Amino acid sequence: MTDTLDRPPVRPQEETRRRSFPLDIRLVGLAGVLVLLCVVGHITQPETFLTEANLSTVLRLAAAIGVVSVGMTFVIIAAGIDLSVGSIVALSSVWMTTLATQSYGPVVMVLCALLVGLGCGMVNGVLISYGKVVPFITTLAMMASARGLAERLSGRQTQVVTETGFNDFFRGSLFGIPVLVIMLALVFVVAWIVLNRTTFGRRTFAVGGNAEAARLSGINVKWHTALVYGISGLCCGIAAIMVVARTTSGASTSGQLYELDAIAAVVIGGSLLSGGRGSLVGTLIGVLIFTVLGSIFTQNNLDTDIQAIAKGAIIVGAVLLQHTTSARRKGKPKQPRSTGPQSTAADGSKP
Secondary structure, three states: HHHHOOOOOOHHHHHHHHHHHHHHHHHHHHHHHHHHHHHHHHHOOOOOOHHHHHHHHHHHHHHHHHHHHHHHHHHHOOOOOOOHHHHHHHHHHHHOOOHHOOOOHEEEEHHHHHHHHHHHHHHHHHHOOOOOHHHHHHHHHHHHHHHHHHHHHOOOEEOOOOOOHHHHHHEEOOOOOHHHHHHHHHHHHHHHHHHHOHOOOOHHHHHHOOOOHHHOOOOOOOHHHHHHHHHHHHHHHHHHHHHHHOOOOOOOOOOOOHHHHHHHHHHHHOOOOOOOOOHHHHHHHHHHHHHOOHHHHHHHOOOOOHHHHHHHHHHHHHHHHHHHHHHHHHHHHOOOOOOOOOOOOOOOOOO
């Protein structure tokens, strides 16, 4: 009896740590999968896989889709979806590499890509928020129209970058680190701060968790949703700069299947498709998992169809794991909030 009564109460900080512990376990598990894939790659190709050249190539390939996935994380946390990211990347890359744009120099090229991406994202957000069009339909329409406009602007031809200043900077390195990898790191750090340390991030989780409750609490849900899609579009503009820098050209075929890869990375990272929960760290690990998997298949000369099957199996497994985890949490009885367990004294009264 005395041991029960003297048990210290559970502090709110301890409750918070306990709630966040399963998320940490999930991230540790994802990191373990990534390490396991690296071990498999080293075993199958011991002379080339873990070399500096191959790791640099993997990170460069992960840069563009990683930035797109950062924007997709915001959208999915806010209970949305964006199928147009690949087409926006293509349109931004084509627009920034036209002869007219390149004649103004690399600064104008970069600004053009960012503005085109941001503009497309805001169009999506305004139509969804104020036009009340379903996100799936809105972004599907943008996917078709942006790709078509990119083909119209480029004449279905690849536009080569002739601006040497652009190529020299974005294809180069700083302190031995590729500029594209530095850009990915900067975008990730800024996005993480915005999502986890600002009011905007808290409102994003609130809108995704319960839009009506968020509205009643004073959040302008419509404008916030439009801004979230604007962030996704801006990330597509940054990714277009990366793609153009890596390929030294802009084409209407750029960014194909980026929407599927980004959604897959976000889902693998632990974000709920229903909104209200997500992790940028998990998204980044998910991007690296798929990029390393692609590198393993490429170096071992395996068919792309097998790679697609493996990727699909990973996505299905991640979604099933999400449903299983959610079902277990819903099935657990809620613990009463109290400073300690109730007990009865010898005289029958409660202490």
